[in-house]
Amino acid sequence: MATDSQFSKEMLSPPGDTIQETIDTIQMTQAELAERLGRPMEKLIDLIKGREPLTRKTALLLERVLDIPVSFWLNRENAYREEIMRI
Numbered sequence: 778m779a780t781d782s783q784f785s786k787e788m789l790s791p792p793g794d795t796i797q798e799t800i801d802t803i804q805m806t807q808a809e810l811a812e813r814l815g816r817p818m819e820k821l822i823d824l825i826k827g828r829e830p831l832t833r834k835t836a837l838l839l840e841r842v843l844d845i846p847v848s849f850w851l852n853r854e855n856a857y858r859e860e861i862m863r864i
Contacts, residue, residue, distance in 0.1 A: 789860055791827025792853040799843055813842045830854060 800810050811821040814835070823829035831839075836850035 789827075789857065789864075791825075791857050792831045792850060793825030793827055795853060796839070796843075797825050799845065803843075810842065814838045827857065830858065 796810070797807075800807065807821055807825070808818060811818045814821065815838070816835075820829060824831060824835065831850055831854040833847070833851065836847045836854070839845060839850050840847045
């Protein structure tokens with residue numbers, strides 16, 4: 778049986794979920810995004826899965842490629858990491 782904290786952690790949505798939803802909407806592949814960001818595919822996958830934190834530099838690159846403000850990405854990352862710490 779799952780504990781409340783396990784359930785809460787499974788329900789968390791990392792910023793990568795938003796990245797994936799955005800590229801799906803604009804019909805961009807992960808490979809294309811990785812190339813446009815200048816990042817290895819493995820690093821992008823870790824970011825999407827929430828295993829890698831979203832840095833300021835990455836937020837700036839996402840703004841340039843996806844046209845979503847740096848502040849959105851940084852707020853999304855901070856909220857995600859804060860919730861992980863609470864759990």
